[in-house]
Amino acid sequence: MIYLDYASTSPLKQKVLEGLHKCLNEEFANPSSAHKLGKGLAKKLEQLEKDFLKDFDPEAELIFTSGATESNNMIIKGLDFEDNEHILYNRADHPSIVNVVESQKTPRVAFDEKNLLEKINGKSRLLLLTHIHNLSGVITPYLDQVKEIKKKYPRLHVHIDGAQAFGKYSISDIGADSYSFSGHKFGGPKGIGGLFLNSDVDLKPLIEGGGQQKELRSGTINYPFIHALSLAYKQREDAQKVMGLKEMIKSELKEYFQFPFEHMNTSAFILLAQIEKVSSDILLRFLESKNIYISSSSACSSKIKGFNPTYNAMGIEEKYHKNILRISLSSQTNQEEIKQFCIEVKEVFKEIKHLLRK
Amino acid sequence: MTNYKTLVLSVDELWLKGKNRKYYFKGFKNHVKAIIKRLHNDSTICRNESQKLVVESPTPFTQELIDALIWLPGLQSLRPSVEVNSDYKVIIDEAMKLVDQVGLEEKTFKVLCKRKDKSFPIKSTEVNQNLGNLIPENFPHLKVDVKNPDLFLEIKIYSHKTFISFETYKGIGGLPSGMTGHLLTLISGGFDSPIASFLMAKRGCSQDYIFFYAYPYVGEEVKDKILLMMEKLKRFHYRSRLYVVPFGDVQNKIAKSCHTEYRTLLFRKYMLECSSLLAKDINAHGLITGDNLGQVSSQTLENITALDQATSMSIFRPLVGLNKKEIIKMSRDIDTHDISTIPHDDACSLFAPDAPILRPDPNYLEQYYKKNDFTQDLKQALAEAEVYTFDCRRNNI
Structure with a gap:
């Protein structure tokens, strides 16, 4: 099997699997319990938190959640808005931002890759940025401007969705108020992730109950998964190595694909490709029959033109909406796999080339 | 109650x-x-x-x-x-x-x-x-x-x-199931073939079904749609089977070897040939198709005639005299409408020429048939077919 869909989810790294297994077996106690077992785990947990926070901001807090979707929800729904204050968001972003913002009563203002600074004003309360875009791999150009923006608009909360960046790229010294991530995007388990949060932020909790995790998120603390998360995080992804693989695909397949976002600053781990004339679903199925897995435009293909609002917001022309592929890599990907992948793609094109000229 | x-x-x-x-x-x-x-x-x-x-x-x-x-x-x-x-x-x-x-x-x-x-x-x-x-x-x-x-x-x-x-x-009237004989229905995801099947079921024909599954050119959702459709069609029968025949490779072979404008016609020809092979195997007396006249540009009298001449089985086309609106009305009556409208990819539209042939040249067809014998491919496809059985005595497949 050649798996090139790491941006959707990744398999557990071997060490994570082993560590998780052991931890589930031995460190099952509730860190909130008053006995020795619980207290011991509470201490370990504190250390794990510190290790994570070191990379973001040692003064901040870390709330463990079920993943970036929950963390994004916490911020969008939990922040207090005064009359006429609005949310700034990008329609091209992940549904856990766009759909949540659009379902709120809070006023919203959309921005894109170019016009953010024109849209911010004194009434802007929350700015939602995406560190690395989940489809195009574009690294947000606003990352370097966060501190400046914060200085000018101190009441503006800057939140970053880091689902595709955490564990792969540095998150220190960005200056954001909060940052969300998911474990399963970098070899950790599914269902665990977190929210970094500056300690002066006042947030209404999404999940209430026993008040575990600083009254911000209730529910028994999932120590084994948090432990596994930290194991995955310690085995950092190697962006430089992966960039080499990505460049290899780009040069090998340039006759077959266009790479509409590659003139921008993009992640090593995500490559968006556009095909002329052939629906990407067909290529996806040809490849799956060869045991190669990538992502295509849409999970559900549709006879109706296939208009995709996210692609539209990303600036992809509608005629290409059914012709988009996402190839996503990880440090676990090797050169052999990429070579084989390129060979198979060329094979498929040979097989269907007569369909391209009518 | x-x-x-x-x-x-x-x-x-x-x-x-x-x-x-x-x-x-x-x-x-x-x-x-x-x-x-x-x-x-x-x-x-x-x-x-x-x-x-x-x-x-x-x-x-x-x-x-x-x-x-x-x-x-x-x-x-x-x-x-x-x-x-x-x-x-x-x-x-x-x-x-x-x-x-x-x-x-x-x-x-x-x-x-x-x-x-x-x-x-x-x-x-x-x-x-x-x-x-x-x-x-x-x-x-x-x-x-x-x-x-x-x-x-x-x-x-x-x-x-x-x-x-x-x-x-x-009730739907007509004649009890199986009284007039057994036929094989060529089913697709659209409006027409389920109605054709219904009309012949009403006339007492028990039926099996054949679906040409052009994977990987179409996705699994098309097959799921056909299975949903079968839930409606099985209501007319005592027992019927659905043969899901892998056809992507055959279609690609045909597309590669013929003039582009003949693709649609030749796909149909070999679907009918494949169906005839199966029909003989399962003792069906003939084939049912949802063909209409002039509904799409390839449905010309000339094309229909050419296909009849190239097929060894009788082909029943109960929709030939119906208008699209009449077909859609019937699909509402028998509850197939909402399944037919589920969007899906159609392999033929991917392969489809911009302008399909309307009046085929008999000489070209004759030569093409002579040069290309797909019998083995069709038999192979049939051998690899997935078969689903629907039996009114049992709840599920």
Whole structure:
């Protein structure tokens, strides 16, 4: 099997699997319990938190959640808005931002890759940025401007969705108020992730109950998964190595694909490709029959033109909406796999080339 | 739910059948009994009463059973009835309860009381008159019309028991399943082929189905759609099978080797050839297609003729004289409409030439057939087909 869909989810790294297994077996106690077992785990947990926070901001807090979707929800729904204050968001972003913002009563203002600074004003309360875009791999150009923006608009909360960046790229010294991530995007388990949060932020909790995790998120603390998360995080992804693989695909397949976002600053781990004339679903199925897995435009293909609002917001022309592929890599990907992948793609094109000229 | 313990099923067209009548009636009865056995948990008695089949059980029949029976080919109508003690007050009460259930639409009705037991103290005409007055008084939207009523309130009084019925479920009519023979239907995800299948089912043809699955050019969702469609089509049959034939490779081979504008025609030709091979195997007498005339540009008389000439089996095209609107109306009537409209990728549209051939050149076709023999590929595809069986005696595949 050649798996090139790491941006959707990744398999557990071997060490994570082993560590998780052991931890589930031995460190099952509730860190909130008053006995020795619980207290011991509470201490370990504190250390794990510190290790994570070191990379973001040692003064901040870390709330463990079920993943970036929950963390994004916490911020969008939990922040207090005064009359006429609005949310700034990008329609091209992940549904856990766009759909949540659009379902709120809070006023919203959309921005894109170019016009953010024109849209911010004194009434802007929350700015939602995406560190690395989940489809195009574009690294947000606003990352370097966060501190400046914060200085000018101190009441503006800057939140970053880091689902595709955490564990792969540095998150220190960005200056954001909060940052969300998911474990399963970098070899950790599914269902665990977190929210970094500056300690002066006042947030209404999404999940209430026993008040575990600083009254911000209730529910028994999932120590084994948090432990596994930290194991995955310690085995950092190697962006430089992966960039080499990505460049290899780009040069090998340039006759077959266009790479509409590659003139921008993009992640090593995500490559968006556009095909002329052939629906990407067909290529996806040809490849799956060869045991190669990538992502295509849409999970559900549709006879109706296939208009995709996210692609539209990303600036992809509608005629290409059914012709988009996402190839996503990880440090676990090797050169052999990429070579084989390129060979198979060329094979498929040979097989269907007569369909391209009518 | 009403307490229906008796169902009266009228059979369509038996009067046409002279000597075959017994055979047809038996076929119909078998189908009914099979469905009852699956959906009814108590014993039943099934008896013939002139042109009708009467089914009785000690426990009430469910709506689910009634909903299944009304799709059986050959059923003209079904009337469920309640059974009460032959006590005048009880009869009137129950009759009013049944009437209360028909809804608020304005309708006309007629009361038809028959005293099988002449010792019953109240005469039929009196029952008729009483209810004829009582009903409009209580349900002003219902009016008496003795000549041409929308609804009949039937009351049959025996010495101990009385049967009351008011509702009529219309069946699809036609001839009992399998009475006229067995055919193989070429099914796709659209509007037409399910209706073609329905029309032939109504004429007593049992059927198996063949679906050409152009994976990887189309996705699994197309197959899922066909399976959903089969849930509707199986209602007409005692037993039928769906053959999902992998056809992507064959289609690609054809596309590679022919003039682009001939692709659509030649795909059809080899689908028909493949279907003929299967039909012979499963003893089907012919093929059913959803072909229409002129609905899409490739459906010319010339193309249809060319395909007939190149196929060894009879091809039945029951939709050939129908307009699209008529087909869509029928699809609503038989509940296939909402499945047909589920969007899906169509392999043919991917392969489709910008302008398909309208008047094929017989010489080119002859040469093409000579040069290209796909028999082995078709046999191979059939050998690799997935087969799903639908049996009215069983709940699931």
